[in-house]
Amino acid sequence: MLYPLTEEQEMIREVARKIAEERIVPVRAELDEKEEFPRDILKEMAQADLFGIFIPEEYGGLGFGSFENCLAVEQIAWGCAGVATAFAASGLGAYPIVLFGNEEQKKKYLPQIASGERLAAFGLTEPDAGSDASAIKTTAVKDGDYYILNGTKQWITNAAEADIYTIIALTDKKKGARGASAFIVEKGDPGFSFGKKEKKMGIRASTTGELILEDCRIPKNRLIAREGMGYIIALKTLDYARPGVGALAVGLAQAALDEAVKYAKQRKQFGQPIINFQAVAHMLADMATQIEAARALTYTVCRYIDTKPKDFSKYAAMVKLFASDMAMKVTTDAVQVLGGCGYMKDFPVEKMMRDAKILQIYEGTNQIQRNVIARELSKEYK
Amino acid sequence: MKYIVCLKQVPETDKVKINPQTGTLIREGVKSIINPYDLYALEAALRMKDAYGGEIVVVSMGPPQAEEALREAIAYGADEAILLSDRAFAGADTLATSYTLAQAIKKIGDYDIVFCGKQAIDGDTAQVGPELAFRLGIPYATYVYKLEIRDGVLFVERNLDDGTQVLKLSLPALVTIVKEVGEIRVPSIRGKMRAKKAQISVWGGAEIEADPSKLGLNGSPTRVAEIFSPPPRGEKIILTGKPEECVKQLCEKLKEVIL
Ligand SMILES: Cc1cc2nc3c(=O)[nH]c(=O)nc-3n(C[C@H](O)[C@H](O)[C@H](O)COP(=O)(O)OP(=O)(O)OC[C@H]3O[C@@H](n4cnc5c(N)ncnc54)[C@H](O)[C@@H]3O)c2cc1C
Numbered sequence: 313m314l315y316p317l318t319e320e321q322e323m324i325r326e327v328a329r330k331i332a333e334e335r336i337v338p339v340r341a342e343l344d345e346k347e348e349f350p351r352d353i354l355k356e357m358a359q360a361d362l363f364g365i366f367i368p369e370e371y372g373g374l375g376f377g378s379f380e381n382c383l384a385v386e387q388i389a390w391g392c393a394g395v396a397t398a399f400a401a402s403g404l405g406a407y408p409i410v411l412f413g414n415e416e417q418k419k420k421y422l423p424q425i426a427s428g429e430r431l432a433a434f435g436l437t438e439p440d441a442g443s444d445a446s447a448i449k450t451t452a453v454k455d456g457d458y459y460i461l462n463g464t465k466q467w468i469t470n471a472a473e474a475d476i477y478t479i480i481a482l483t484d485k486k487k488g489a490r491g492a493s494a495f496i497v498e499k500g501d502p503g504f505s506f507g508k509k510e511k512k513m514g515i516r517a518s519t520t521g522e523l524i525l526e527d528c529r530i531p532k533n534r535l536i537a538r539e540g541m542g543y544i545i546a547l548k549t550l551d552y553a554r555p556g557v558g559a560l561a562v563g564l565a566q567a568a569l570d571e572a573v574k575y576a577k578q579r580k581q582f583g584q585p586i587i588n589f590q591a592v593a594h595m596l597a598d599m600a601t602q603i604e605a606a607r608a609l610t611y612t613v614c615r616y617i618d619t620k621p622k623d624f625s626k627y628a629a630m631v632k633l634f635a636s637d638m639a640m641k642v643t644t645d646a647v648q649v650l651g652g653c654g655y656m657k658d659f660p661v662e663k664m665m666r667d668a669k670i671l672q673i674y675e676g677t678n679q680i681q682r683n684v685i686a687r688e689l690s691k692e693y694k
Numbered sequence: 695m696k697y698i699v700c701l702k703q704v705p706e707t708d709k710v711k712i713n714p715q716t717g718t719l720i721r722e723g724v725k726s727i728i729n730p731y732d733l734y735a736l737e738a739a740l741r742m743k744d745a746y747g748g749e750i751v752v753v754s755m756g757p758p759q760a761e762e763a764l765r766e767a768i769a770y771g772a773d774e775a776i777l778l779s780d781r782a783f784a785g786a787d788t789l790a791t792s793y794t795l796a797q798a799i800k801k802i803g804d805y806d807i808v809f810c811g812k813q814a815i816d817g818d819t820a821q822v823g824p825e826l827a828f829r830l831g832i833p834y835a836t837y838v839y840k841l842e843i844r845d846g847v848l849f850v851e852r853n854l855d856d857g858t859q860v861l862k863l864s865l866p867a868l869v870t871i872v873k874e875v876g877e878i879r880v881p882s883i884r885g886k887m888r889a890k891k892a893q894i895s896v897w898g899g900a901e902i903e904a905d906p907s908k909l910g911l912n913g914s915p916t917r918v919a920e921i922f923s924p925p926p927r928g929e930k931i932i933l934t935g936k937p938e939e940c941v942k943q944l945c946e947k948l949k950e951v952i953l
Contacts, residue, residue, distance in 0.1 A: 323886040330880050361883040374883060 314604075315611055321380055327360050328384040332391030340392040343517035344663050349473055350395045350517050357388070358428020363402060367410060372423030377618035378552065382559035382610060389563030393667035394517030396563065398431075400556045401469035401518070404675075405432025407549040408478040408494050412537040417496065421476055433474035434553075435465040435497075435523050436546050443680050445480075445546060446489035450525060452481040459483075459495065459535065461528040464507070469674075471521030472506040475499045479523070480546050483539045492542030496534040503528035514666035551628045554675055555617065558610040558631035561639035561671050565603045568639075568646035568664045572596060575650050575659075592649060599642045606635040626688035633681035636671035643668040695748030697739040698802060699772065699809045700795055700826070701732035703756050703763040704816040712921055728763045731811025733770075735871040737878045738841060739809045740771045746843060749773040751802055755783055755794050761894055768889040769881035776802070780898035785911030788817070792825035793913060797902035799830060807848065808868040812837055823870035833863045839874035 317325065335353050343350055357363065366381040367373025374380075381403065389396035406425045409417055424430040441447035450463025461481055468477075477497045484491030497504055507522025536545060573596055576587035586592045613627045643665040647654035654661050672678045705724040713720050728736075739750050752767040754760045755778040764775035778798050786794065799808060808830070813820035820836070827834030840851040848863040853872055881889075899909055907913060931947070933940040 319890065320883075320887060324883055327880060327883050327886065334880065356880060359882060360880045365883070 315607075317383075320376075321383060324362075324365065324376070324380050325383045325387060328357075328362060328387035329390070331357055331360060331362075332387050336388070336391030336395055340395070340517070341657065341660065341663065343392065343394065345516075345657075347511070347516045349519050350392075350398060353395055354398060354428065354431070357399060362388075362399070363428035364426030366403065367406065367422050367426040371418050371426060373426040377614070378555055379611065379614035379618050382555055382614045385556050385559040386563035386566075386607075386610075389560040390567045391563075392517055393560060393564045393664070393671075394515040396560050397469060397515045397518040397670075398473070400553070400560060401434065402428075402432045402474065403556065404434040404549065404553045405470070405474060405476060405478050407552050408434070408536050408545050409496065411548055411552070412494070412541065412545050414537075416533065417536065421496065425476065430475035431470055431473055432476040432478070433468055433470035434549065435468045435477050435479040437467050438464060439466050443677060446492075446543065448480060448482060448492065450479070450481040451485065452483050452493060452495060454483070454532065455529075457532050458529050459532055461495065461497065461503070461525040461530065463525050465523035465525075467510065467520050467674075468523050469518055469520055471519060471523055472499075472509070473519050477523065478536065478549075479525075480542045481525075483542075487540070489543040490540055492546070493539045494536040494542045494545040495530060496536065497523075497525070497528065497530055501528055501530055513669060514663070515670050547625075550675055551625050552617070554628040554632035554681075555610055555614050557671055557675050558606065558613070558635035561635035561668070562603060562607045562610055564664055564668055564671075565599070565606070565635075565639040565642040568643045568661055568668075569596070569599050569603060571659070571661050571664075572599065572646040572649040575653070579651075579653075586649075595645050595649060599645055602638045602642060606631075606638040609634055626685050629676075629681040629684040632671075632675060633678050633685070636668075636678060639668040639671055640665075695742065695746050695807070696805045697742060697748060697750045697807050697809060698799055698805045699732070699736050699739045699750060699752045699767070700822070701736065701752055701754050701763060701767060701811070702729045702814050703727070703754065703760040704729045704814055707815050710816075712923070726759065726762070728766060729811050729814045729816075731813060731815070731871065731873065733811075733878050734873050734875050735809040735811045735869075736767055736770055736772065738838070738869070738871045738875045739807070740879065741876070742807065742841060742843075743771070748806070751776065751805075753778065753795065753798055753802070755779070755786070755791060755798075757784075758896075761896075764894055765889040765892065766881070768892050769885040770879065771882070771885055775892065775894045777894055777896045778898075778902070779896050780909075782899045782904075782906060782909045782912075785914060786909070787914035787916035788819050788821040788825055789915060790908060790910055790913035792822050792829055793908045794902070794904065795822070795826050796829035797904050798897060799826070801897070801902050806865050806867075807841075808832075808866070810868065810870045812870045812872050820870070823868060827868040830866075830868065832866050832868055834868040834870070835861050835863060836870045837872050838869040839872050839876075841869065 362384050364373035365376050369375035385400050409421050425432050438448050452459045452461045479495050479497050480492050482491050483493040503526045505524045507524050510520040577585050579586050610631050613631045646661040647665050653659045703726045706727050709724050711720050750772040751774045752772045753776050761777050810823035835850045835852050837853045838850045842849045848867050850861050852859050933943050
């Protein structure tokens with residue numbers, strides 16, 4: 313076996329694959345077309361324990377790590393990158409609590425997230441703060457036993473669908489990024505509402521929307537860690553989440569390759585299957601090779617993260633960068649292999665190509681990943 | 695509540711061939727699966743457990759390798775599994791099978807609902823469920839797809855050729871389940887981990903205090919005289935096109951046949 317798995321890892325892979333094959337693939341085109349949130353599928357995934365993979369056992373999870381979570385994300389993304397995004401975004405929302413939450417917060421929120429009973433989301437981006445997360449304007453002002461939050465978060469995955477939101481806001485405007493803090497905001501908190509749901513090119517089964525905080529009043533024990541820790545929490549969260557984007561890219565690209573090879577063997581032109589033409593065959597060979605390289609990088613970095621290293625930003629950025637660029641290329645080539653059929657909605661690869669694009673943008677654009685990698689290099693070669 | 699689910703390991707029949715000389719199934723190299731209707735029975739029991747709580751015991755009569763099917767049932771969410779395995783059980787027809795299962799279920803005791811699939815896809819008799827209910831002396835309903843308990847009474851909906859029937863059964867009761875019960879869930883990761891480690895009890899004739907003359911081949915009055923494929927049904931024609939044209943074509947064809 314190229315990637316030896318333990319029996320338990322194999323089980324996780326199998327469960328996720330079964331859900332992808334039986335529950336996701338048959339409905340993915342419809343979810344995409346209708347921009348419909350996959351409630352029932354997420355429920356099934358919850359019932360199968362997928363939401364708790366990386367959450368410690370004492371908080372209702374399975375107590376596995378990044379690697380096992382990525383095995384699940386990869387298979388779900390093989391079924392649909394939109395569903396995988398909704399799933400992975402709940403993990404993104406959970407990481408700040410897993411990594412920095414206090415005992416009380418972990419006890420309260422993690423079991424609900426692990427069981428999939430409540431979805432989570434992560435709110436950092438704002439209209440004027442995308443790549444430059446330090447430019448956020450949302451504020452949190454302490455008022456006795458409460459914090460009062462004001463501001464708007466934009467393009468938040470699982471907005472309105474999730475129940476638990478980890479939100480980054482400024483507790484000290486003067487200090488910029490050092491004045492940011494992380495908070496847990498719950499659906500139903502006074503002054504917390506949702507704005508418009510975006511219409512998107514791809515991953516249309518996932519919801520992207522606005523969080524509106526208008527004098528949103530939350531108890532002060534919703535602060536994660538300490539005031540001023542918000543930016544560090546956000547960056548660490550993204551470090552942990554980025555390999556998940558890598559896994560998503562690998563699963564999506566694998567699905568595109570599967571379709572392309574199947575088609576190339578069966579489609580005949582000039583009296584023979586098109587896979588007999590070297591131009592097509594070599595494209596397939598390159599796709600397969602690139603996928604394997606991305607998978608190897610993703611798995612290696614995930615396994616490294618699970619050894620709990622102090623800093624792995626560079627590697628997390630490499631996975632996200634390499635795998636998402638790979639997925640964009642592989643899905644584009646899959647459309648090419650299918651020719652006109654590849655461009656039609658009757659075949660799944662056009663959706664895969666639309667879905668792939670977001671992977672180069674969210675959780676930090678690929679330009680930003682390169683910045684992160686280059687910054688680390690510059691430090692290393694001092 | 696205590697639910698008992700009877701399940702059988704069967705060959706994947708769409709892949710099985712019949713030996714024309716002996717008239718028996720050629721089982722070599724064919725994968726064994728849980729009888730699909732029994733999986734629906736298990737799903738029905740899991741839904742009852744979700745709704746009313748309780749525990750699920752799965753029982754299977756079969757060779758030692760049927761243990762695999764029982765582990766799979768645990769992965770789906772069953773709590774306990776018992777394998778009924780003994781050389782003396784071999785060659786059982788439905789009468790001997792229902793006797794063996796009944797003895798085991800009496801030993802388990804204290805149950806509220808027994809679930810069976812509507813039939814097994816290898817034998818296709820649909821007899822074991824009703825026979826088992828008779829042996830246990832409890833009411834039963836076949837072809838059930840919906841169950842509900844109200845004030846300690848079981849209400850079921852069952853599929854009939856010409857409609858739906860709602861029945862009221864006192865507990866304990868037995869039901870045989872059809873696929874309309876709903877989609878079978880995906881086994882959970884925790885379930886699979888539990889299944890791997892689970893202790894599966896094996897009961898033979900002695901454990902279930904069975905009368906040896908009623909077991910296996912000894913207890914089976916049925917003998918298979920011959921197995922053969924039914925003669926082909928004659929040519930099938932599918933008419934395509936607009937409804938009006940199809941009707942016209944159909945009339946022509948009928949005229950040809952009748953006149
Ligand atoms: C579908 C979707 C889901 C999302 N989900 C979430 C979520 O759940 N939570 C959340 O907080 N955010 C989320 N986002 C926001 C996402 O992370 C941002 O869109 C992303 O970080 C980029 O920010 P921006 O769109 O404002 O682009 P900009 O920052 O405006 O960038 C525009 C272009 O300029 C480039 N650029 C900017 N600065 C630099 C630089 N210093 N060096 C080189 N190039 C640069 C970028 O790479 C990009 O090509 C989501 C976005 C989308 C589209």
